[in-house]
Amino acid sequence: MLSWYALTLTDYVVVGAAIFLAMFLIHRLLRWFGVGREAATGYALILPWLIGLVVWNVGPFVASLYLSFTDYTILKPPAWIGFDNYIEMFTDDRRFWRVLRFTIGYSVINVPLGLIGALITATLLNQDVKGLGIWRTLYYLPAVLPAAATALLWRWMLASNGLINQIFGPVYSLFGVDKPAWFTDPQMVLPAYILMGLWGVFGANTVILLAGLKNIPRDLYDAAKIDGAGRISMYFNVTIPMLSSTLFYVLIIGIIGSLQTFTQAFFIQHTARAGTFMSVYIYQEAFERNSMGYAAALGWVMLLIILLFTLLVFRSSEAWVYYEGERS
Amino acid sequence: MDAQDRIGQFRNRLMQSRLNRRAALQGATAVGLGVATMGGFRSGAAAQEKVQVRLGTWAASEEASELQAVIDKVNAEATDFEIVSEPQPADYYTKLQTTIAGGTAPDLFWLSQEYVAGYADLGAVLDITDMLADDDMPAADLSDYFEPILKTAQYEGQTYGLPWISQPVMLYYNVKMFEDAGIDPPDESWDWDKFKEVAEQLTDPDAGVYGTSFNSWPPIHMFIWQAGGETITPELDACPIDTPEAIQGAQFYADIIYKEQYAAPEAAIAEQGFGEMMKAGKIGMFYGGATDDLDVAYKKDPVNAEIRMALVPSGPKDRTTFAWTASTVINAATKQPEAAYKALVALTEGIHHWKIVAPRQSLATEEVISEVVPDKAEAAGVIVQALSDMRSFNIIPDQAEWDLTFSEEYQIPLYYDEATAEDLAPEVRPLLEDLLP
Numbered sequence: 001m002l003s004w005y006a007l008t009l010t011d012y013v014v015v016g017a018a019i020f021l022a023m024f025l026i027h028r029l030l031r032w033f034g035v036g037r038e039a040a041t042g043y044a045l046i047l048p049w050l051i052g053l054v055v056w057n058v059g060p061f062v063a064s065l066y067l068s069f070t071d072y073t074i075l076k077p078p079a080w081i082g083f084d085n086y087i088e089m090f091t092d093d094r095r096f097w098r099v100l101r102f103t104i105g106y107s108v109i110n111v112p113l114g115l116i117g118a119l120i121t122a123t124l125l126n127q128d129v130k131g132l133g134i135w136r137t138l139y140y141l142p143a144v145l146p147a148a149a150t151a152l153l154w155r156w157m158l159a160s161n162g163l164i165n166q167i168f169g170p171v172y173s174l175f176g177v178d179k180p181a182w183f184t185d186p187q188m189v190l191p192a193y194i195l196m197g198l199w200g201v202f203g204a205n206t207v208i209l210l211a212g213l214k215n216i217p218r219d220l221y222d223a224a225k226i227d228g229a230g231r232i233s234m235y236f237n238v239t240i241p242m243l244s245s246t247l248f249y250v251l252i253i254g255i256i257g258s259l260q261t262f263t264q265a266f267f268i269q270h271t272a273r274a275g276t277f278m279s280v281y282i283y284q285e286a287f288e289r290n291s292m293g294y295a296a297a298l299g300w301v302m303l304l305i306i307l308l309f310t311l312l313v314f315r316s317s318e319a320w321v322y323y324e325g326e327r328s
Numbered sequence: 329m330d331a332q333d334r335i336g337q338f339r340n341r342l343m344q345s346r347l348n349r350r351a352a353l354q355g356a357t358a359v360g361l362g363v364a365t366m367g368g369f370r371s372g373a374a375a376q377e378k379v380q381v382r383l384g385t386w387a388a389s390e391e392a393s394e395l396q397a398v399i400d401k402v403n404a405e406a407t408d409f410e411i412v413s414e415p416q417p418a419d420y421y422t423k424l425q426t427t428i429a430g431g432t433a434p435d436l437f438w439l440s441q442e443y444v445a446g447y448a449d450l451g452a453v454l455d456i457t458d459m460l461a462d463d464d465m466p467a468a469d470l471s472d473y474f475e476p477i478l479k480t481a482q483y484e485g486q487t488y489g490l491p492w493i494s495q496p497v498m499l500y501y502n503v504k505m506f507e508d509a510g511i512d513p514p515d516e517s518w519d520w521d522k523f524k525e526v527a528e529q530l531t532d533p534d535a536g537v538y539g540t541s542f543n544s545w546p547p548i549h550m551f552i553w554q555a556g557g558e559t560i561t562p563e564l565d566a567c568p569i570d571t572p573e574a575i576q577g578a579q580f581y582a583d584i585i586y587k588e589q590y591a592a593p594e595a596a597i598a599e600q601g602f603g604e605m606m607k608a609g610k611i612g613m614f615y616g617g618a619t620d621d622l623d624v625a626y627k628k629d630p631v632n633a634e635i636r637m638a639l640v641p642s643g644p645k646d647r648t649t650f651a652w653t654a655s656t657v658i659n660a661a662t663k664q665p666e667a668a669y670k671a672l673v674a675l676t677e678g679i680h681h682w683k684i685v686a687p688r689q690s691l692a693t694e695e696v697i698s699e700v701v702p703d704k705a706e707a708a709g710v711i712v713q714a715l716s717d718m719r720s721f722n723i724i725p726d727q728a729e730w731d732l733t734f735s736e737e738y739q740i741p742l743y744y745d746e747a748t749a750e751d752l753a754p755e756v757r758p759l760l761e762d763l764l765p
Contacts, residue, residue, distance in 0.1 A: 076450050
């Protein structure tokens with residue numbers, strides 16, 4: 001009998017050969033239709049990626065849209081129910097509104113705070129500090145660490161007798177307040193996640209903004225100085241406008257990321273009284289309650305919400321984002 | 329069985345699974361590559377061996393090893409099938425559902441009690457009523473099973489699986505804490521009032537020590553039953569949580585849970601885990617399953633608190649105790665129902681001599697319990713005594729949604745004193761009854 005390793009290798013060889021054959025056939029087909037050699041080769045070479053895109057992205061995307069109009073429990077074929085899932089969501093699902101409020105509330109606070117904090121940090125790091133590479137690495141570290149591991153670390157730090165409460169113990173005593181129960185007191189759950197979220201986005205955004213700051217031409221500052229501009233004036237009239245396209249990118253990515261928050265809440269499992277994030281709710285509906293159709297509908301509503309926020313930011317960008325290349 | 333054997337078996341299982349996948353893959357690419365004979369040759373070779381019956385479980389580490397030993401014994405005695413264990417300890421139900429949808433689910437799989445009715449209703453598990461009727465194997469004799477336990481494997485009068493465990497909830501207590509406080513160990517005279525009184529006596533929040541620990545465990549249903557109430561009727565046609573008895577049971581629970589006068593606060597339980605708190609001597613009394621290792625931990629390592637087991641305190645009506653149970657079922661899409669059925673019965677017999685307490689009256693004896701798990705010999709008498717009071721949930725197909733509604737609309741507001749059971753129950757009852765079949 002062939003060894004286990006040889007059989008594994010056969011898998012890869014068969015798949016590889018099948019893809020190569022498909023590429024060859026596509027190339028011949030395109031050539032037969034009169035497509036130029038270079039173009040046909042190009043299309044043939046991107047075929048593996050295209051197959052992956054269709055099979056693993058476009059396919060599930062279209063399937064989820066169809067499933068959102070069905071009653072699908074995984075264990076039985078989906079049954080078409082029209083807009084019932086969407087009607088139930090908006091008229092009969094009290095959890096949906098609680099979850100939506102929680103998710104948007106988190107994003108509305110977390111995104112601006114993360115952006116401003118990262119901007120301040122990047123500005124400070126841009127002051128010709130020594131060991132910039134080390135600082136940059138340290139700030140980017142949270143973005144590299146596994147989200148599940150950092151979530152568990154935060155759960156430990158925010159425990160009732162955890163590091164945070166120990167450090168701030170004297171402050172609580174000073175103001176005569178009890179130690180917060182970060183994940184069991186519904187009032188404290190959102191602040192806890194915002195605190196955790198800041199740690200992550202702060203680092204990643206700082207590195208991106210720092211790169212943007214480094215790209216601002218020095219001559220603009222020299223010209224501003226000659227015109228008599230002070231540091232604050234230069235910051236708001238040179239730095240911010242020149243950084244606006246980077247800020248725009250960070251804002252868009254931040255909004256999408258915060259609305260899709262999943263890992264932290266999934267691993268920490270805070271008190272149910274506080275509500276949860278939309279992504280977690282979708283997971284619960286799909287895999288804990290077998291409501292795949294309803295979960296798909298929730299997913300599409302979430303996509304529309306993300307699109308709406310993104311569109312608003314895009315529309316507003318004409319008023320505050322400056323592109324050097326578009327200068328007339 | 330040593331590690332080498334286990335690795336060998338694991339590799340064989342993996343190889344078999346890969347062969348199945350490979351057959352499909354090669355079939356799909358056969359036209360282009362002209363290698364169809366490869367898949368056919370391998371399938372033919374496999375057919376000459378005993379029929380392989382795949383078993384999906386959530387067993388992890390030690391439990392998986394013990395289960396493998398049971399399976400090895402069953403396989404050695406079987407002439408026409410071989411059970412291949414495929415444990416999935418993480419995200420078990422998620423993986424199970426997706427494999428069922430993808431047509432690659434195991435032939436046999438474990439289901440906890442709350443899932444059987446739902447899977448049966450969806451046609452995902454095989455109705456084995458007729459097969460059982462024609463079978464004279466001991467594990468197929470339904471009259472030997474505890475009726476409330478067997479009921480969890482049945483739906484609309486048909487049987488869909490064989491339960492392999494019945495684990496009644498017992499009252500574990502910390503011996504030293506009781507002795508220090510001059511309190512006699514719990515006995516049959518204990519009722520709710522006595523429990524509450526002792527819980528208060530043992531509680532010292534400043535020292536981080538609490539009389540008991542409630543955290544949606546034990547299930548509130550148990551206290552509703554003990555008061556004479558019900559959450560879902562046996563006929564599955566009503567949720568009478570607003571009867572005076574049901575309200576009394578729920579309110580008793582609400583008056584204890586997270587109340588620092590009697591019980592550990594939510595944050596302490598969430599961060600330390602109630603089982604660990606009990607072992608660490610921070611909890612005086614704990615409702616736990618009969619097979620929990622609380623009373624065994626001290627024997628293995630005296631750093632743990634010395635804990636013993638007693639019957640749960642009696643409620644106003646009786647001493648009903650919740651029993652956790654699970655069944656092995658057959659995948660409705662199995663291509664080998666007969667072999668799967670034979671494997672199910674043989675495996676169930678094997679598990680009944682491994683797990684305590686077997687859900688069969690003939691095996692639920694002090695002798696058997698002591699023999700199967702010698703560490704529980706001391707408690708075997710009281711466990712057997714509890715069996716006559718045990719029962720499980722009445723399960724509906726949409727149990728997951730029912731549980732969520734019950735939790736969010738009733739339990740959570742109740743536990744956090746947002747309303748009383750008397751106020752909440754009439755409002756929540758219609759919501760629950762909307763979910764009944």
